[in-house]
Amino acid sequence: MRRRRAPPHRLRHLRHLPRTSGRGAAAVGASPSAANPSEGAAAGRDRRAGPRPVVLDAMGGDDAPATPLEAAAIARRAGIEVRLCGPSTVVGPDGLHAPERIAMDEDPAFTLRARPRASIRVAARAVAEGRAVALVSAGPTGATVGAALLELGREPGIRRPVVAARLDVGGRHVVLCDVGAAVDPDASTLASHAGLGRDYARRLGIAEPRIGLLNIATEPGRGTAVVKEAAGLLAELDGFIGSVEPAGVLAGAADVVVTDGFTGNLVLKTLEAAAGTGHGGDRAAVVLGVRGTVLVAHGAASATDLAHAVRWAATIGGSDATADDSRGQRP
The missing domain is CATH 3.40.50 (Rossmann fold)
Structure with missing residues (x-):
């Protein structure tokens, strides 16, 4: 029943x-x-x-x-x-x-x-x-x-939920997803997570979120096979600005940063360790x-x-x- x-x-x-x-x-x-x-x-x-x-x-x-x-x-x-x-x-x-x-x-x-x-x-x-x-x-x-x-x-x-953390970067909020739900996602999952992160950012008051794919370089065609395939899928998503490097995340180059849960969790914990008292965000991530x-x-x-x-x-x-x-x- x-x-x-x-x-x-x-x-x-x-x-x-x-x-x-x-x-x-x-x-x-x-x-x-x-x-x-x-x-x-x-x-x-x-x-x-x-x-x-x-x-x-x-x-x-x-x-x-x-x-x-x-x-x-x-x-x-x-x-x-x-x-x-x-x-x-x-x-x-x-x-x-x-x-x-x-x-x-x-x-x-x-x-x-x-x-x-x-x-x-x-x-x-x-x-x-x-x-x-x-x-x-x-x-x-x-x-x-x-x-x-x-x-x-x-x-x-x-198909798969995403865990999204809201970071406080330079006085503005950045949605980082994933930070732990899917440690080895395929390209379509990353694209789906980008859409969830975009909608969450909009509800937080960001009218036109800029979406970036975390990568080792900003030039097209860089990254793993999954990242490159995901970039192709994300090209059709409103607000996608391409790949962003970690420095771009800290500079606020994107309002939503998409990555796999393994990498995202490392980024989150690195920011927390570097700040000493945390990254200044919500201190908890939301399951979207x-x-x-x-x-x-x-x-x-x-x-x-x-x-x-x-x-x-x-x-x-x-x-x-x-x-x-x-x-x-x-x-």
């Missing part, structure tokens, strides 16, 4: 906030109410009780659950509705009970299906069922993306191409960083800035 999934909201308005100090899920795991009757009852209370919260994975991150618990407290003091997801002994009676977790060194492809009551799956399920407006986790990227696919499903026409708002934070994120991610999730989750819209309208 299929569980009904809340339909995605359309984009209405997105305002910037200041920074703070499966598809077929029922086939792979029991529903929350079946696995835990008290959790099902809590879901009913949530639907009657005002604004939907951001659900924060209490078991995700290098220092979980201590850091997520502190992050939730910071976010709540800032007026953000937050609900923690994890074992009841950790999250208390008001949290979402999830007795299992997925560790950083485990294979998410296997463990996600074997553990329907893992915190990341229960949290994603809450978004799918409309009990939360967004999900934030500092757990394994693969597990977070996988849980989003299992519980939320893909947007129409999307799934039917809901899901953010992936760095495993070593501080409580303040994670609270900032929760705040950003509440902002874009309330306006569905991650939902696919081929019209690419501005907010």
Whole structure:
């Protein structure tokens, strides 16, 4: 029996906030109410009780659950509705009970299906069922993306989602995608990711995003076979300016920078290491191409960083800035 999934909201308005100090899920795991009757009852209370919260994975991150618990407290003091997801002994009676977790060194492809009551799956399920407006986790990227696919499903026409980080480069925002979802994509996947990144940039207020393909040189015909093929496909995309080198990324030559998840993750971590305190972006990346708002934070994120991610999730989750819209309208 299929569980009904809340339909995605359309984009209405997105305002910037200041920074703070499966598809077929029922086939792979029991529903929350079946696995835990008290959790099902809590879901009913949530639907009657005002604004939907951001659900924060209490078991995700290098220092979980201590850091997520502190992050939730910071976010709540800032007026953000937050609900923690994890074992009841950790999250208390008001949290979402999830007795299992997925560790950083485990294979998410296997463990996600074997553990329907893992915190990341229960949290994603809450978004799918409309009990939360967004999900934030500092757990394994693969597990977070996988849980989003299992519980939320893909947007129409999307084969593989992309994890997009919003960088602050020279006082302007640059969308970097991918930073971890697809480490070895083909050319068509890169082209699809470019479209998702372009639409996301538009929703962030960039009317005509310039799209660049990360490469070793800007001249045509350079790069790997996949990069060269992707450049040919991207030539038909509005806003494509060609290849950009890392120096061009830092100079703000493009508003959207497309690359594979392996390279993008290295770029992101290099910028974070060079800056010492981070790259000045959102401190969490957004999963684009799934039917809901899901953010992936760095495993070593501080409580303040994670609270900032929760705040950003509440902002874009309330306006569905991650939902696919081929019209690419501005907010």
